[in-house]
Amino acid sequence: MRPAVGPASAGRAPVAALQAALAAEHAAIYGYGVAGAQLTAAARAAALRDWTLHQNARDTLTAMIASLGATPVAASAAYELPFAVHDARSARALAADMEDGVTRAYLALVALPDTSLRTFGALAMQPPAERAAYWRGTTTAFPGFPRGAFAHE
Numbered sequence: 001m002r003p004a005v006g007p008a009s010a011g012r013a014p015v016a017a018l019q020a021a022l023a024a025e026h027a028a029i030y031g032y033g034v035a036g037a038q039l040t041a042a043a044r045a046a047a048l049r050d051w052t053l054h055q056n057a058r059d060t061l062t063a064m065i066a067s068l069g070a071t072p073v074a075a076s077a078a079y080e081l082p083f084a085v086h087d088a089r090s091a092r093a094l095a096a097d098m099e100d101g102v103t104r105a106y107l108a109l110v111a112l113p114d115t116s117l118r119t120f121g122a123l124a125m126q127p128p129a130e131r132a133a134y135w136r137g138t139t140t141a142f143p144g145f146p147r148g149a150f151a152h153e
Helices: 012-036 041-067 088-110 115-124 126-136
Strands: none
Touching: 012 041, 012 088, 012 115, 041 088, 041 126, 088 115, 088 126, 115 126
16 A cells, blocks of 8 residues: 555545455455355345445545545455355355444544544445345444444443
């Protein structure tokens, strides 16, 4: 990664957070290819829709990072999955896990001092949190945070 330069950047933290979000989008795009192969018609159509949404988000993040004078992180050729995906149930679990990861990545943008990036992160984390709930079949109290992160969960 090339360091951010110019007045449009207030340091490396914004670029690093955007790069992390981009990396999460790359991983989700890959993961939906794996998950989609195990899903039946209706769920496969939902996975295809989500895959396309992640591609669009990837393109947006790529442009944002480039506008800050940095080189966007490239996708890996392959990603290590958190568990084996061998049926529709595990494919749905993978989709929920990937969406949780994307939500966490956008949540990091909310902590930045730049209000435009904070707003972007807050708005961008909502769709993957909703998609995670769809794939999981339930919601979580604090999307983007690991289960059990809060005493009252």
